[in-house]
Amino acid sequence: MEYTHLGRTGLTVSRLCLGTMNFGPHTEEADAHRLMDTAHERGINFFDTANVYGRDPEGNLKGRTEEIIGRWFAQGGGRRERTVLATKVYGEMDGWPNGGKLSAFAIRKSVDASLKRLQTDHIDLYQMHHIDRDTPWDEIWQAMEVLVAQGKITYVGSSNFAGWHLAQAQEAARSRHFLGLVSEQSLYNLLDRTVELEVIPALQHYGLGLLPWSPLRSGLLGGILRKEREGTRVRGATAYASELLDTHRDRLQTYEDFADELGLDPADLALAWLLSRPAVTAPIVGPRTAAHLDAAVAALDIRLDHKTLDRLDEIFPGHRPAPEDYAW
Template sequence: MKYTYMGRSGLKVSRLCLGTMNFGVDTDEQESFRIMDAALDAGINFFDTANIYGWGENAGRTEEIIGRWFSQGGGRRERTVIATKMYGDMSDANDGPNGSSGLSAYKIRRHLEGSLHRLQTDHIELYQMHHVDRNVTWDELWGAFQTAVNQGKIGYVGSSNFAGWDIAVAQGEAKARGLIGLISEQHKYNLLCRLPELEVLPASKSLGLGVIPWSPLDGGLLAGNALRGGAGKRSGDMKRVEKHRSQLEAYKGLCDELGEREDVVSLAWLLANPAVTAPIIGVRTLEQFERSLRAVELELDEAAMKRIDEIFPGPGGDAPRAYAW
């Protein structure tokens, strides 16, 4: 496994991040344990989750599974950089009107305590805002996050699904308070979704955030099964496959020439971007996990990268050049 710093922080993480969204939903607890054990054995120390995973009335289930895995000991907790997120409604009647989706000092305090309890730990390395909430001031948010840092309950703060503008504002407000600010931005980014190259990636790289791409295979559309009728449930119905069929067929041809799987090439392409810290591999099975490891070793040459750009054109260049000249 290879490692890198998370943005400009001193935190080192593996170049692949284990996503846990399927744990307790499509992946049972026993298989989840096997995947997490295999991840540590492979050198992956970076795990991502969220308090709402498990979904609906089962929100929190995924964190509970990770907590029970931590409780087995054997250095599991000590060897893991755990990242979780908060923003959504945890369906806790005690929250009352403060339970609705959004950010606040109230939610940072209560939902952090909930995650710590479910994860069976006293600290979280990376605590992330699952979405931006433009109704809340950064005075409130940075004050609440810094309190949690001072208490030793979180190490760093990250964002998810922020626009480039939101990242810039957040970092400016943090700097004014003498704080590190955000160290990561978790964002949808893949070969079929390259819009973040215009604003989010340049802003993150310039302002000290490591980008953590979610849905790196676009819900399974880039995994190699879509053309055979096996697109992942998050990729939508076959209408999306038909929409991108010519691209997917050309991509399959390139991967066949390279002698590599489509999913592996998709991950390797992300890893080649200097703004990217670690794509999230949201595997459902141990077999899927083991296949993903190849991406860290694969280095795509200039010719392959050019072919990929021809098949999946980007949005037009880095900001501000794409707009101004």
């Protein structure tokens, strides 16, 4: 396993982060526990979850994923001590006023509930799942400072922030002499490269790590056309993912053909590309089996030359930093 620092911090994390969103809705608890054990065996020490994960199709059972992780920690054997634990706050949990978002009241309520479900006394990386346009930054940072002082959280991160939001957050934290954000979780993969415009330049400026979610774009970059032909495609993808497949079918076929030329699995190529990108700390992978996890780990050994990277840019055009991308 390869390791790196999370952004500008001294915290050491694996270059792959285990995503747990499937735990509960798609992965049974016993299988989830085995996956987490396997992740540790492979050297992955960085796990990501969220307070709202675990929802069923009706939107019930929020918090179930954290509970599954908590029961795994409770087995002992150094499981908690060897894990850099990241979870999130913002999502509405109980349908009652202040049951979500980022007021100081909601943050205090949410962190205590997550700690209880996770059966731990602290969260290593507490991430804001979305920007809250209704709560001033001074209120948010005051709440986070209290949690750090209480030892309930160690670092603060963000997710799904725009570049402007990152700048707002960091400048407000700086005025309070607070560390502020250390990482941002964004949608980033070969098909979705919008963050290259302003988010990645902001991350580089402020020294934040990037944790790309959906690195295979719901399986579209994992050899989906080959799996269709072989009859091994897993059904159950969202309607939106199916629409994306129809939209990008020709491009994905070109991509899969190129992966074949390189002798690489498309999923490994997609992960290797992300690992080569500036500011990326660790793509968040969501395996359902140990074999899927091992395939993700294999991508760490792939080094892509400039010719390969240029060809991928031709297939999936990216962005230059703004404003040069769209202005002289």
